[in-house]
Amino acid sequence: MMDGLSILPGLLKNRPSGEKGRLCAFVLAPSLVVGLAFAGGQRAGSLFDLSGPIAITELRTEMSIDGRPTPRKGIAVILEPTAAESHISLKGDLQRRVWSSLSESGAEANRDRLVLSRDGLSSKTPLNGVSSPVTLVVEGELGSGILIPGGVQSIASSTLSSRRSQSLLSSVLFSCVLAFGMALASAVPSPVPSEKDRRNVRA
């Protein structure tokens, strides 16, 4: 981000006022507001990795065969096969177990990467020998946040959202990138030639 900001003075330097205005309107102002909206989300992933490396949903009830619901707290976690480390804190003093989509050999190979303790679930992805998302179900009440290297990520930013809505967001972002491309093409001025370049052209 700071690298991007540092190129601004050079971009605007020695430009006539009209060109500066054009550059601000077509590139800088929209980049600023969309960039702030993006940065406000404190996403763990990269630009188009909207879901992040981990998605959580809270489990609250279980249903019996006759359809009667009873409260039972737990979490379902989906781990993406991207490089990430996290610790999901869990409340309650239960004899925890984790139920996963890993095969027996896969679970065995990842004993040090998926660690269940009394205070939560630690994971280090990608898991050995696994190239697809892994689903885990753990009993217990969700704690305050997800510990990641260098900070704490809020649960709200990692909750599972509907794929239908995510596709809507992706399509809007795709159109936004297209609009930015059109704006860049029509706004970014040609580089100001240096005196040396001018002399070379004359020669």
Next chain:
Amino acid sequence: MAGILVAALLVSSLLLVHFSMRSRPLDAKRPLDEDHGLPWPEAGQASTVFSLTALFGAYFGITLILGLPALLGLAFGTVSGLILTARLIKKRNQDSFEEFLQSVLKARGDNAIVFGVLLAGIQCCFAASELLILREMARTGLGLRGEDATLLAMALGAIGYFYVLFGGYKAVFRTDVLQFSMIALMGAVLLSLEFHNATRGSLVPPLWPRSGYWELPALAATGPLLYVFQFGVASVMGLGFLVASPDTWKRVFLVVKMRRQGPRFPMFVGVGTAPFLLLIPLAALTPAIADGPTDSGALFAGLISSDMLFVAAALGLVASFLSSFNSALLASVHVGLLLRRTASGVREEMSRFHWLMASALVSIGFVFLALSSNGNPYLLANALLGAYSVVAGVQVGTGWKISRLREGHLIWLAVPSLLAWFVYLTSLGGLTDAPNTYQLNTVPVAALLSLVLAATCRGLVTWSTK
């Protein structure tokens, strides 16, 4: 499916703007002095009246809580606003919309700056309010996470901004046609669903007002007199919204001045008010809400109950947002451009247009991002109600000629009125926590403010001419 269709809508609009601007780019001297080649102002009017602030905000709330008398009042006020604007445009007989807008902004001393800044500020805040409500709808209605909904709203805002930046009025009017068809599609789907449900006798739209809203101690709790009062308040609101909206003036101007063939104005009024019909099935689809703080997620849960509804709602939401956001953004920039021109004229205004566009977007973006963490997305729209009342009161009181007011009068009218409005809103308490059905009770106060200002301006004008 919804994602692909929304992308198709946005990309086709971008390409439409791109190719139409390649054949006729914006005039470098006067980029917004464009009255020819703007298709179907009716479509834009219909989709702009039904902005998100109206469709999923104030007008929707009024229909849900106050029923038919107030809805009819809104429609009546809207029609009156359109007729009033058309009569004024005919009377002034200016050749271009810019001349008309300049005549509206013409005033003694700093009155022009106060009025222009107020108009442009209202439009910028209106655009920010559209972003806030879009974010809320995306979060609660379409099921996005908070930060994703913020990003969706801002990205859509940027796309709308690019339409305006590339093509000015031409881009807005051309994309309005496409957006109107999307809103019409949403309306058709909702109407067919309502018809389907009505045959099973399950859903009935609210027809009569609830008690506790828009009541006067002197009037009976129910009965014709109360309904007349509610009709009157809603009329003032509908009228005030149009009288303070330069984008509506532009559309009326085009219909009245540029298209003389056929019964164009009645058609314009018809199309412009027809979307009020959409509120009836929307209100019927919405589950009954309790008085007081409201969960807007539950309010719009019915909209995503089926795939077809989700697609129609997503397309309608995006189209409705883009239409009103673009119109408000362009109106604020146009007013700003004319204010700058009055202060110092230049031969070519393109650079000013670019600076003003950038400033408007950054201002709108900052207001949106600052308020997006607030619990009540309708707070800004509620605050704007007072600002609209001030402009509408001044416009009506001076007969759309603020030049009739003496120098310095306007600032002494506008600033205390706005302060009084904000003090009143603050005194209500709890508005920042969550949307509240009792927010609707601020509408009669805003209507009263508008009437008091209109009477005061009328008095000042009479006194000045003596």
